[in-house]
Amino acid sequence: MAAGATKNSNETTREHTEQEIDEDRSFEELGLDARLVRALLKKRIEKPTPIQHVAIPLILEGKDVVARAKTGSGKTLAYLLPLLQKLFTANVDRKKLAPNVFVLAPSRELCQQIYVEVKSLLELCKVPLKAVQLNSNMLATDLQAALVGPPDVLISTPACIAKCLSNSVLQAASINGSLETLVLDEADLLLSYGYENDIKALTPHIPRSCQCLLMSATSSDDVDKLKKLMLHNPVILTLPEVGNRKDEVIPKNVQQFWIYCPANDKLLYILAMLKLELVQKKVLIFTNNIDTSFRLKLFLEKFGIKSAVLNAELPQNSRLHILEEFNAGLFDYLIATDISQSTEKDEAPKENIVGSKKSRKYTKLKLDSEFGVVRGIDFKNVYTVINFEMPRSVTGYVHRIGRTGRAYSSGTSISLVSTDEMDTFEEVRSFVGDNENNGSNSIAEFPLLTKSAVESLRYRAEDVAKSVTKIAVRESRAQDLRNEILNSAKLTAHFQTNPRDLDLLKHDKVLSKTAPPPHLRDVPDYLIDKTTKEARAMVKLTRDAMGNNNHRRGSKRKSRKGGDPLMAISAGVSKKPHKGFKKDGASNGKSNGDRQKHKKTKAI
Numbered sequence: 130m131a132a133g134a135t136k137n138s139n140e141t142t143r144e145h146t147e148q149e150i151d152e153d154r155s156f157e158e159l160g161l162d163a164r165l166v167r168a169l170l171k172k173r174i175e176k177p178t179p180i181q182h183v184a185i186p187l188i189l190e191g192k193d194v195v196a197r198a199k200t201g202s203g204k205t206l207a208y209l210l211p212l213l214q215k216l217f218t219a220n221v222d223r224k225k226l227a228p229n230v231f232v233l234a235p236s237r238e239l240c241q242q243i244y245v246e247v248k249s250l251l252e253l254c255k256v257p258l259k260a261v262q263l264n265s266n267m268l269a270t271d272l273q274a275a276l277v278g279p280p281d282v283l284i285s286t287p288a289c290i291a292k293c294l295s296n297s298v299l300q301a302a303s304i305n306g307s308l309e310t311l312v313l314d315e316a317d318l319l320l321s322y323g324y325e326n327d328i329k330a331l332t333p334h335i336p337r338s339c340q341c342l343l344m345s346a347t348s349s350d351d352v353d354k355l356k357k358l359m360l361h362n363p364v365i366l367t368l369p370e371v372g373n374r375k376d377e378v379i380p381k382n383v384q385q386f387w388i389y390c391p392a393n394d395k396l397l398y399i400l401a402m403l404k405l406e407l408v409q410k411k412v413l414i415f416t417n418n419i420d421t422s423f424r425l426k427l428f429l430e431k432f433g434i435k436s437a438v439l440n441a442e443l444p445q446n447s448r449l450h451i452l453e454e455f456n457a458g459l460f461d462y463l464i465a466t467d468i469s470q471s472t473e474k475d476e477a478p479k480e481n482i483v484g485s486k487k488s489r490k491y492t493k494l495k496l497d498s499e500f501g502v503v504r505g506i507d508f509k510n511v512y513t514v515i516n517f518e519m520p521r522s523v524t525g526y527v528h529r530i531g532r533t534g535r536a537y538s539s540g541t542s543i544s545l546v547s548t549d550e551m552d553t554f555e556e557v558r559s560f561v562g563d564n565e566n567n568g569s570n571s572i573a574e575f576p577l578l579t580k581s582a583v584e585s586l587r588y589r590a591e592d593v594a595k596s597v598t599k600i601a602v603r604e605s606r607a608q609d610l611r612n613e614i615l616n617s618a619k620l621t622a623h624f625q626t627n628p629r630d631l632d633l634l635k636h637d638k639v640l641s642k643t644a645p646p647p648h649l650r651d652v653p654d655y656l657i658d659k660t661t662k663e664a665r666a667m668v669k670l671t672r673d674a675m676g677n678n679n680h681r682r683g684s685k686r687k688s689r690k691g692g693d694p695l696m697a698i699s700a701g702v703s704k705k706p707h708k709g710f711k712k713d714g715a716s717n718g719k720s721n722g723d724r725q726k727h728k729k730t731k732a733i
């Protein structure tokens with residue numbers, strides 16, 4: 130038993146410190162099948178992450194496991210690899226009436242993500258196993274058709290399993306006779322997303338011999354409840370930095386920055402960062418409500434910066450497609466509204482824009498409650514996360530910035546903080562800076578954006594911001610939704626025949642009615658000060674070194690591990706503002722008055 134292990138009559142708890150995990154062990158040494166190791170190499174995954182180190186051997190042994198490891202730590206492969214291996218080596222002659230493996234996840238996006246991962250592993254390993262992804266929107270006949278065989282792995286939300294049971298698409302006795310492994314992914318969310326009854330509908334049919342795995346980034350009463358409901362004598366794995374006093378953890382390889390910024394200047398600041406190329410692409414920008422995301426999109430468009438928006442009011446197909454396109458590198462800027470942070474669950478546009486103008490029904494559109502922009506979604510190769518607005522909780526912050534710095538890659542987060550957001554920011558800051566053993570867990574002032582760089586764009590930015598009126602925002606939001614609903618219908622038909630086609634529809638279309646004025650596309654050289662030019666050159670140099678200039682689909686990228694342009698700078702400035710700022714007077718455009726107001730924060 131590992132150091133730190135405790136045992137009571139029901140479970141074995143293992144808390145792993147980094148020293149205990151032998152990071153030199155390869156996937157082979159963990160007992161992984163050569164086909165899977167080769168498949169991983171093709172995906173450029175060479176060595177296991179800490180959670181994979183500890184979970185893979187235990188799962189291969191057949192243990193029930195509860196794994197808690199920080200966001201982006203590779204939990205999906207930690208359970209998929211051993212469970213696929215067990216399927217590879219299972220007796221092929223055994224009779225089964227239902228899938229051997231159920232993977233349940235709280236959102237359809239997550240199910241899709243897991244399904245894509247399973248399919249690609251099976252294809253790379255060239256094993257004739259079948260996986261299906263089901264969702265509750267499917268007709269009973271389609272569910273039935275998908276389950277013919279039956280497939281080996283079924284991935285769905287708990288609601289869909291419950292639907293299959295109640296429609297007799299899946300027979301309780303078949304599940305009882307066939308189910309060998311059950312995975313609850315993002316387990317801490319399953320109950321809060323309202324799946325308790327669906328899970329309870331399945332529980333009585335899970336055979337005693339079934340291996341149950343619970344994966345989550347956080348500990349919670351819900352995880353405990355599920356553990357008691359489904360698991361027998363589980364091994365509880367708690368990876369470094371998870372749990373204990375803190376319920377969430379910050380991925381270590383994310384450099385965190387902040388900029389004080391008056392609320393009215395947020396558009397100006399983000400424009401300066403993006404237009405002057407002071408941040409690495411790809412960039413994921415978070416807002417707290419959908420209107421703000423459209424305002425930002427329209428504003429950036431005027432300066433020739435194209436972006437897509439992602440939110441809970443878009444149709445399911447569009448959302449999946451936006452994610453696929455962004456992950457494939459078809460656009461660099463994605464503005465996401467995080468449902469758990471959103472203030473407007475019922476504020477979606479009043480018109481239901483499906484159909485012709487004549488048939489418009491003025492009813493409220495419901496946001497999809499199964500949609501989670503943040504939790505568990507694996508945005509690929511996001512280098513920078515920008516909080517255009519601060520999330521409303523520390524948990525929200527942790528999950529947002531966890532969209533970069535995934536597994537062994539590094540990333541940066543930048544939060545634009547206005548006076549009204551200072552309280553939340555202080556909370557976040559005291560949380561992340563609260564790790565006495567690790568000073569790197571602090572949020573530094575963003576060093577690359579000088580006051581003069583910001584001011585050089587003020588006139589243009591304010592002028593353009595005025596043109597992005599509430600009406601323009603509302604119209605483009607409705608227009609985007611209309612486009613996406615049409616897209617969605619096309620997508621459904623198209624993907625039936627061309628499931629891999631990513632190029633059919635573009636999601637970063639310009640929504641402004643008038644074309645962006647050419648003079649706003651480029652920032653004239655005379656407007657850019659020397660410090661900004663140097664900062665920009667450094668960001669570009671690092672981008673080139675990381676092979677991050679063209680990450681379009683199929684292009685080969687170098688690992689961005691260790692290539693963080695801000696690492697060196699932040700080491701020197703992690704606690705203090707950049708010297709260049711002082712020379713310019715107030716850093717980041719702050720007035721002395723603002724500085725006074727935030728002395729308290731800076732002292733933390």
Ligand SMILES: Nc1ncnc2c1ncn2[C@@H]1O[C@H](COP(=O)(O)OP(=O)(O)OP(=O)(O)O)[C@@H](O)[C@H]1O
Binds near residue numbers: 536
């Ligand atoms: N051993 C590894 N080496 C390098 N990359 C890896 C490794 N394992 C997984 N990854 C990649 O890391 C990314 C994050 O993995 P994954 O989505 O499983 O994290 P997670 O722990 O489930 O995060 P979250 O809690 O946010 O859902 C994925 O793109 C995955 O392909």
